[in-house]
Amino acid sequence: MPDAVPASPATPPPSFPGLVARLRAAGCVFAEDEAELLRATARTSAELAAMAHRRMAGLPLEHVLGWAGFCGLRMRVGPGVFVPRRRSEFLVHRAARLTRPGAVVVDLCCGSGALGAALAACAGPVELHAADIDPVAVDCARANTAPVGGRVHRGDLFTALPPELRGRIGVLLANVPYVPTQEVGLLPPEARDHEPREALDGGADGLDVLRRVAAEARHWLAPGGSLLSETGERQVPAALHALTGNGLRARTEHCPERSATVVIGTRPANGA
Structure with missing residues (x-):
């Protein structure tokens, strides 16, 4: 804190x-x-x-205000909660293209729940679930996802989710931490001093948490369902390898205007 x-x-x-x-x-x-x-x-x-x-x-300004602007909405944030970045709106926009009415949507490592709430608001109606290990973030996510009927769970990655979601997730948002450990100290003071370290630090190469998500994603995604995660440009080859190595068809999308890079892993439609 x-x-x-x-x-x-x-x-x-x-x-x-x-x-x-x-x-x-x-x-x-x-x-x-x-x-x-x-x-x-x-x-x-x-x-x-x-x-x-x-x-x-x-x-951070958003902690002072008590909210952050994201996808045209005001998302509640507070001390100790990761502030959603505007570049992550690109991830939401790409996820919206893959979201069908009534789909099961999961916002993993949800922080404030801004990504899931924004996706449900623009692509709903969906069955929205969100999960985070931090109780402060979970409380914030509950407030942000309540207007779209979201359910928020506390726990470590997939262990937080109801077992009945296995094999049913159509869109899995996983905006995992991806800053390499040795670079956390180079972040702006607003981030490194006031946001949870576990929401920033992605391990030696920044991809530790993504690898954990990718290792289980195929078992939770519905056939044809997709995992979307933000990453750094230089991390793309290793991020794609993490997805393909776990049975997902992988691709990358990039938005120069927002300096945003998203990797997308899709479970084959034949259910393999």
Whole structure:
């Protein structure tokens, strides 16, 4: 969990230009946009002052606001919860192309549950399940998936899921951690200091968790069902090997505008 932020001083909130200047001095690149969001979210002047203080102390903007924008929706987030990245919208868009009405959709390593909730909102109705090992993330995911009827389970990867889902999953979202261990320290402070290490660290080459998912995915996917996971460009060959080595037909899709790369593994339709 992140370190506590010192209580904000009992001073009046700055003017808008003053707030922008203070955010910029604290290193906020999009200071004007952040100032607008803080002003729009705060219910009182005292709350605005407190939120500004927390942001300038280094907390992620989304944790300060209590929500993150994702696929045109507001997703609840809070301290200790991985903030969904805008580049992951590409994964949701690709998953939507594969999602049929009534399909079983699973958001594994769900964090806030943003991916599953967004997919259900744009491609529903679906039977949505989400799972994470972190109880803080599970509580957040329950709030985000409730409007689309999602069920959230706590546990380690597939062990969290109801056994009756084996062989029935049409779309498996697995936005697993994929930052190599030695590179976690190079992440922006907002991520490395305020998000769970287990949501970032993917092991020596960043693919430890993906390999664990790929090893079991074929047994949980329906014939013709697909696993989708985000990865780094230089990790693509090894990621594809992890999928094909476990009986899935694999391919890659890339979005230059979002710097997003998705690997897709599909169980053969003949059920093999």
